[in-house]
Amino acid sequence: MSEQFSVKSKKNPYKKELSRLRRAFLTVGLFSAAINLLMLTGPLYMLQVYDRVLSSGSVATLQGLFVIVVILYAFLGVYEFLRARLLSRASYRMDQAVGADAFGFWLRSGFVDNKEHYNPVQDLAVIRAFLASPAILGLFDLPWIPIFLAVVFFIHPWLGWLTVGGAIIVIIAAIINRFASRDPIKNAGNSEGVERSFVERTRRNAEAVLALGMLDKVTDRWSGLHQNSLGHYQTGGDRSEIVAAFSKSFRLLLQSTLLTVGAYLALAQEISAGMIIATSIVAGRALAPVDQVIAHWRTIGRAGDAHRRLKDAMDYIPDPQSGFDLPEPKGHLVVKNVTKLTPKNSLVSDRPRILERISFELEPGDGLGVVGSSAAGKSSLARLLVGLWQPDHGEVRLDGATLNQWHNEDLGGHIGYLPQRVEMLPGTIAENIARFDPDARDEDVIEAAQIAGVHDMILKMPQGYTTYVGTTEQPLSGGQTQRLGLARALYGSPRLLVLDEPNSNLDAKGDEALASAVIGMRKKGCTVLVMAHRPSVIQAVNKILILHEGKVGRFGLKEDVLQHATPQRPTAAPSSVFEV
Numbered sequence: 303m304s305e306q307f308s309v310k311s312k313k314n315p316y317k318k319e320l321s322r323l324r325r326a327f328l329t330v331g332l333f334s335a336a337i338n339l340l341m342l343t344g345p346l347y348m349l350q351v352y353d354r355v356l357s358s359g360s361v362a363t364l365q366g367l368f369v370i371v372v373i374l375y376a377f378l379g380v381y382e383f384l385r386a387r388l389l390s391r392a393s394y395r396m397d398q399a400v401g402a403d404a405f406g407f408w409l410r411s412g413f414v415d416n417k418e419h420y421n422p423v424q425d426l427a428v429i430r431a432f433l434a435s436p437a438i439l440g441l442f443d444l445p446w447i448p449i450f451l452a453v454v455f456f457i458h459p460w461l462g463w464l465t466v467g468g469a470i471i472v473i474i475a476a477i478i479n480r481f482a483s484r485d486p487i488k489n490a491g492n493s494e495g496v497e498r499s500f501v502e503r504t505r506r507n508a509e510a511v512l513a514l515g516m517l518d519k520v521t522d523r524w525s526g527l528h529q530n531s532l533g534h535y536q537t538g539g540d541r542s543e544i545v546a547a548f549s550k551s552f553r554l555l556l557q558s559t560l561l562t563v564g565a566y567l568a569l570a571q572e573i574s575a576g577m578i579i580a581t582s583i584v585a586g587r588a589l590a591p592v593d594q595v596i597a598h599w600r601t602i603g604r605a606g607d608a609h610r611r612l613k614d615a616m617d618y619i620p621d622p623q624s625g626f627d628l629p630e631p632k633g634h635l636v637v638k639n640v641t642k643l644t645p646k647n648s649l650v651s652d653r654p655r656i657l658e659r660i661s662f663e664l665e666p667g668d669g670l671g672v673v674g675s676s677a678a679g680k681s682s683l684a685r686l687l688v689g690l691w692q693p694d695h696g697e698v699r700l701d702g703a704t705l706n707q708w709h710n711e712d713l714g715g716h717i718g719y720l721p722q723r724v725e726m727l728p729g730t731i732a733e734n735i736a737r738f739d740p741d742a743r744d745e746d747v748i749e750a751a752q753i754a755g756v757h758d759m760i761l762k763m764p765q766g767y768t769t770y771v772g773t774t775e776q777p778l779s780g781g782q783t784q785r786l787g788l789a790r791a792l793y794g795s796p797r798l799l800v801l802d803e804p805n806s807n808l809d810a811k812g813d814e815a816l817a818s819a820v821i822g823m824r825k826k827g828c829t830v831l832v833m834a835h836r837p838s839v840i841q842a843v844n845k846i847l848i849l850h851e852g853k854v855g856r857f858g859l860k861e862d863v864l865q866h867a868t869p870q871r872p873t874a875a876p877s878s879v880f881e882v
């Protein structure tokens with residue numbers, strides 16, 4: 303898990319849903335008992351027809367028996383329907399109850415490199431499919447095997463023991479199957495995750511892949527990953543298929559053996575002819591669930607793995623009830639002794655420091671330019687300031703409260719954040735600016751766009767504010783995206799505005815609009831932080847913090863800091879604004 307999920311929460315929606323599912327399973331279990339009992343209708347009817355009707359020649363008995371059979375089968379049909387309905391409803395409800403949290407978890411793990419490629423949405427889909435599959439019915443039928451065995455024993459103990467022996471052999475085969483295919487199925491699931499992540503990333507970078515002639519090599523890399531996961535599935539499948547084939551043919555053999563022994567017992571006058579056929583059917587029915595479970599072993603194995611992963615992952619879902627309804631902040635920001643280590647990662651045990659003992663304080667209306675060379679820690683600081691990351695030591699306080707004291711959604715409403723890599727989500731421009739708030743007022747959207755200086759640019763688009771963006775149909779330039787991202791950050795008049803490299807794609811006009819947006823927001827009392835390489839935006843701030851290899855090089859009023867810093871030569875690449 304990434305470090306966002308290192309704190310266990312009390313709320314585990316999946317576990318909560320599992321307890322509801324257990325209740326549903328209890329009812330399904332009762333229906334299964336009834337269904338399995340009613341499954342005896344066929345063989346018992348046959349027994350009566352052969353041994354009673356044919357010997358007595360009584361049509362009335364036959365009619366009476368047939369009416370009973372019709373009623374019993376009607377019940378069987380109703381119970382089968384109810385059982386399947388209960389399971390498919392449970393599967394639907396599970397998705398409803400956990401889907402949003404699983405998606406949120408997946409999204410939260412996405413802004414840092416989630417090396418474990420864990421996707422709970424996928425796991426939920428696997429569990430949902432399993433709950434509505436014949437595999438689970440096989441599992442519910444397993445406990446009722448003794449009913450059928452008891453009937454066979456009742457007919458004749460020899461036949462009973464023969465069936466028990468057969469069942470033991472088939473169950474041993476199922477256990478062997480479980481152990482033989484467990485590792486390949488697990489490995490296949492993991493490899494599939496790696497492959498999926500590769501596919502997603504490659505597609506997002508299709509432009510570079512195609513332009514740089516990397517298609518063949520990337521396809522080769524994908525083929526390798528694909529073969530790997532396919533290989534694991536195949537290994538698991540091969541093993542299961544051997545056991546499934548054995549189990550099926552063994553069952554047929556067992557039926558013929560039962561017929562042979564039954565015939566011998568009939569010749570010895572120990573059982574009737576009807577009993578021979580009834581035994582064969584009942585014994586076949588006893589072993590059918592085992593067969594079914596073996597045939598669907600892959601589905602069951604995948605569902606088991608998905609269940610374990612999902613149960614663990616959902617332990618780390620932040621509780622929406624945590625936090626407090628604090629009043630709207632004024633924008634007083636205190637960063638005290640903040641140290642940030644590299645986020646936890648299963649592949650790397652070493653956790654070097656990204657930021658070390660960072661301290662500074664800003665008042666509402668202050669504008670801070672955070673400058674420093676590449677990898678100095680500017681984006682990391684931005685993530686800490688907006689609550690995406692938690693400090694390992696020290697604290698970030700907004701109006702006296704650490705960021706985790708706020709309700710998540712509330713805090714987001716008070717914060718404006720423009721990340722370094724910005725993209726619009728599929729939706730209209732207005733929806734994107736309004737952060738997909740369904741109750742957004744047009745005037746607020748327009749106000750944000752006007753402060754960001756993008757109102758005119760939006761009006762020139764095909765459908766203005768209702769232009770659908772975020773897809774390939776209406777591509778936006780890098781600068782346009784960045785400017786719309788700024789408008790989104792400004793929406794709702796945030797009290798704390800954090801802009802990470804907001805001008806990396808802007809032209810002179812965009813730069814100007816950005817500077818006046820920063821000044822405008824400061825005038826409204828908003829605390830603004832701008833992480834910047836390019837010096838243009840510095841004109842709009844009153845304080846400067848120079849970051850150097852994760853430490854504060856200098857912090858203070860702009861004039862004071864500039865006096866002590868050596869401006870970068872204009873010919874140099876724009877990697878750092880100041881040398882410390």
Ligand SMILES: Nc1ncnc2c1ncn2[C@@H]1O[C@H](COP(=O)(O)OP(=O)(O)OP(=O)(O)O)[C@@H](O)[C@H]1O
Pocket residue numbers: 414415644645656674675676677678679680681682683722
């Ligand atoms: N999710 C992460 N996991 C591990 N290390 C990270 C992560 N994010 C950033 N780092 C490391 O933290 C250091 C600072 O990165 P950061 O992105 O904060 O620098 P920056 O000053 O914003 O750089 P730039 O100006 O190039 O954007 C880098 O060494 C980077 O490798």
